[in-house]
Amino acid sequence: IVCCLPPWCSRRPLTFYSTLDYEIHYNTSHRHICQECGKLFPSERWLNLHFAEFHDIMAQMRKEKGEKIHECYVQGCNKYFWSPKKRRLHLIDYHKYPKTFNFGIL
Structure with missing residues (x-):
């Protein structure tokens, strides 16, 4: 093959x-490859988060209006943040992610 x-x-x-x-x-x-940029992700969830933050025009418009578009990585948490840094702090403090986690995965 x-x-x-x-x-x-x-x-x-x-x-x-x-x-x-x-x-x-x-x-x-x-x-799970992004059709826009070719980046590979470990799951469909990560791919969808990446697409929303980097390629979705509507999400970018919402961000420009001041809305939070950076969704928590944990499925079911349903929290959004102003920036990746705020999301990172939430993941470490609330979900106990290790500080060494690759938060730049998106």
């Missing part, structure tokens, strides 16, 4: 000798 999917395999196709190996590759390399 040859993978030629963007963003990486279209430039350098990879060959897989089992369906399982291909599925593992697909799930880790192609499943």
